[in-house]
Amino acid sequence: MKFNSARIQTPAITLTMAGALIAGVLISDRVLAQSASDSRYKPQHNAKGELLLPKDHVWRDWPFVGGLVTPNALNDGKAPFPEHHIVHIDPESWAHYKKTGVFREGTIIAKELTRVRAPDGANKDGSTTEVSGTGYFMGDYSGFEITIKSKKLYPNEPGNWAYYTFGHHAEPYSATAKKQPVEACAACHTASAAEDMVFSQFYPALREAKPK
Numbered sequence: 773m774k775f776n777s778a779r780i781q782t783p784a785i786t787l788t789m790a791g792a793l794i795a796g797v798l799i800s801d802r803v804l805a806q807s808a809s810d811s812r813y814k815p816q817h818n819a820k821g822e823l824l825l826p827k828d829h830v831w832r833d834w835p836f837v838g839g840l841v842t843p844n845a846l847n848d849g850k851a852p853f854p855e856h857h858i859v860h861i862d863p864e865s866w867a868h869y870k871k872t873g874v875f876r877e878g879t880i881i882a883k884e885l886t887r888v889r890a891p892d893g894a895n896k897d898g899s900t901t902e903v904s905g906t907g908y909f910m911g912d913y914s915g916f917e918i919t920i921k922s923k924k925l926y927p928n929e930p931g932n933w934a935y936y937t938f939g940h941h942a943e944p945y946s947a948t949a950k951k952q953p954v955e956a957c958a959a960c961h962t963a964s965a966a967e968d969m970v971f972s973q974f975y976p977a978l979r980e981a982k983p984k
């Protein structure tokens with residue numbers, strides 16, 4: 773009898789355990805999916821229509837598309853965008869771009885700036901000499917801008933892209949940003965950017981990812 777009941781119990785226990793495991797996997801999948809969709813950044817505006825600074829530097833977690841450097845020292849001490857530029861795209865729009873090669877409704881591209889590192893003894897051209905060589909290394913964060921493409925939100929903007937700047941200064945960045953007039957931002961993007969007002973010519977990740 774003992775032997776028999778043990779034999780009956782074993783598969784029952786195994787089944788229960790398998791059930792628990794499957795349930796566990798389903799639950800943890802759901803929890804993961806849930807938290808992923810919850811943590812997805814959605815642009816928020818205040819009553820005046822200004823964009824709120826995204827919380828927790830969320831853009832720094834987004835795919836990186838490219839970077840460049842325009843040091844003050846090579847721009848008469850006043851680079852228009854000082855000095856390293858780091859560009860990220862939101863993850864959903866990145867996935868969409870890789871499939872379609874277009875910037876979808878709701879695309880957000882963030883550009884953050886850092887100063888070049890210039891501790892005492894910087895070279896004349898603003899470069900520094902570090903263990904890996906002489907060049908322009910990253911100093912502290914110094915500015916943040918965002919552009920959002922949305923027909924729904926910005927039906928009258930060129931290409932439906934709206935441009936916001938949270939300041940060209942050290943952190944903390946401004947808590948809110950006004951939509952910039954076309955002449956301030958969009959005009960230059962329209963005139964010189966390679967692809968739908970985005971400067972893909974400077975972003976290797978976008979050029980590589982675009983379906984041929």
Ligand code: HEC
Pocket residue numbers: 840853857859881882883917918919935936937952956957958960961965969970971972974
């Ligand atoms: C004189 C031309 C010019 C003006 C004016 C300009 N930009 Fe740009 N912008 C660029 C260039 C060039 C890039 C490519 C990356 C870089 O150089 O930083 C760029 C890139 C960007 C990006 C990354 C996405 C993209 O389209 O490539 C954002 C976001 C951005 N600019 C925001 C702004 C905002 C906000 C303003 C207005 C306050 C502005 N820009 C004004 C030339 C300009």
